[in-house]
Amino acid sequence: MGTMIKAKYNGQCKNCGSSWAVGDDLYYQKNPKALCTDHECFTEQGGTAGYKSSFQKKERDTIVVKLPEITASDGVKMLAELHQQFFLTAHHLAMSYYPEEDITGDRFGQIRSKIIDQLLTLRGNE
Numbered sequence: 001m002g003t004m005i006k007a008k009y010n011g012q013c014k015n016c017g018s019s020w021a022v023g024d025d026l027y028y029q030k031n032p033k034a035l036c037t038d039h040e041c042f043t044e045q046g047g048t049a050g051y052k053s054s055f056q057k058k059e060r061d062t063i064v065v066k067l068p069e070i071t072a073s074d075g076v077k078m079l080a081e082l083h084q085q086f087f088l089t090a091h092h093l094a095m096s097y098y099p100e101e102d103i104t105g106d107r108f109g110q111i112r113s114k115i116i117d118q119l120l121t122l123r124g125n126e
């Protein structure tokens, strides 16, 4: 059964040629031997999928969302529209404050989110 290990040495996959550095996460199986950073390649080498418990760290990166079965009222829809205005304004502010920032990145999203909070706070002080 495969497990996930941290690479102790820099190395390269004999199957697909992808390389890794010390400390990278690797899929590893002793018998039959399988080793790669890429899960698909690991499986190609005969690595088995009995790895799930070892790979929980990866799985925690995803979140499960269960949407409530309910219809939003007009009041809530108006709030949502108001939120869109804050979002749009915050987006443009963030772009003007941080022109070098990648707008598809996590950090831009965090900045934008912070600006939305600040706008809401200011609105409360009006």
Ligand SMILES: [Zn+2]
Binding pocket: 013, 014, 015, 016, 017, 018, 035, 036, 037, 038, 041, 042
């Ligand atoms: Zn490989």
